[in-house]
Amino acid sequence: MxxxxxxxxxxxxxxxxxYFLGGIIVSADDVWHLENELAKISGKYFGTSILTRHTEFHAxxxxxRKANFKSWNNPEKRADLVKKLAKILDSRPNVAKAFVCIQPEQMLVNTSFDDKAFMFFTEKIENYLRSINSPGLLIGDRENKxxxxxxxxxxxxxRRNGTLYQLGTELLHLIDTVHFTDSHHSRMLQLADLYVWLLQLQFNSNDNDKNQLRQMILDYVSRETKIFQPTKYKIWPNQPR
Structure with a gap:
């Protein structure tokens, strides 16, 4: 599972x-270990590991420097926290990663790009679950009703009819429905947030980027982790991988 x-x-x-839709694919054992590590970080920075809005790691x-980190003036301190969170995300070798990146401005019609991204995402997740012969359950951030x-x-x-288009995918391994909860109540959703945020940071960077904080984070993640090596992904309207 x-x-x-x-x-x-x-x-x-x-x-x-x-527009990014992405996530981490974990076993119950992975969740157990990752939560324990994040609880330690929460205790260090917030003085408690209890899950509230005031102890949320939002990348x-x-x-x-917003919300819980408004007073963090030192960019190196902020970069250090992101690095610690990235190290935890990268610490479990069997955690898989998947994302879909949609470029709405290259679409002929961009009104439903979030729906399209979700369809592509379920296809990528289904393909991964097939490869390991395991059922899977989707859990998302209840931010937008x-x-x-x-x-x-x-x-x-x-799940009933397969995904759209002529070569649609049968979803045989995704079970039940999509479950949603508030991200401040789930350390795993906070890691998923970190993952997609790092992706957009990478995609929006260029050789002329003068933002020192961005470069500190990207250099570390690229050099010291495998976060930018997804298990499954699709960039659309470019070709899938």
């Missing part, structure tokens, strides 16, 4: 050219 914790990075015209908030309800309906439809 595998649990698939996933999150999104929203498309913002003129600011964020990509964008760390980077931009409309999207949450639509994803649940879409998964039910895909």
């Amino acid at each position: 595998r649990l698939i914790y996933f999150d999104e990075v929203k498309y913002q015209k003129g600011a964020q050219p990509f 964008s908030d760390i980077f931009h 409309k999207v949450s309800e639509q994803f649940a309906v879409d998964l039910s439809r895909y």
Whole structure:
């Protein structure tokens, strides 16, 4: 049995050219170990491991000094925390990673790119679960009620009829529905958030980037971890992998 914790990075015209949907695929044993490590980090930085909004590791908030990290003026301290979280994410060798990256501005019609990303994501997860002959359960961040309800309906439809298009995929290994909870109540969703946030950081970087904090994080993740080596992914409208 595998649990698939996933999150999104929203498309913002003129600011964020990509829409990401990605996540981590873990066993119960992985969850046990990862939660224990994150509890230690939470105790160090927040003084408690209890899950509340005030103890949430949200990657964008760390980077931009928001919410729980508003007073963190030192960029090296913020980079160090992101590195510690990335090291934990990379610490379990059997944790798989999958993502879909949609480029809405290259689509003829971009009104349903989040639905399309979810369909592609379920296909990639199904392909991975087949390869290890295991059922899997999707768990997402309950941030947007409309999207949450639509994803649940879409998964039910895909499980019954297969995904769309002529060469659609039968979803034989994803079970039940899509379960949603608040990210501040799940360390695993916080790792999924970290994963997709790091992806967008990588995709939006270039050789002329002068942001020192971004470069410190990207250099570490690229050099010291395998986070940027996904198990399954699709960049659309480019070719799938």
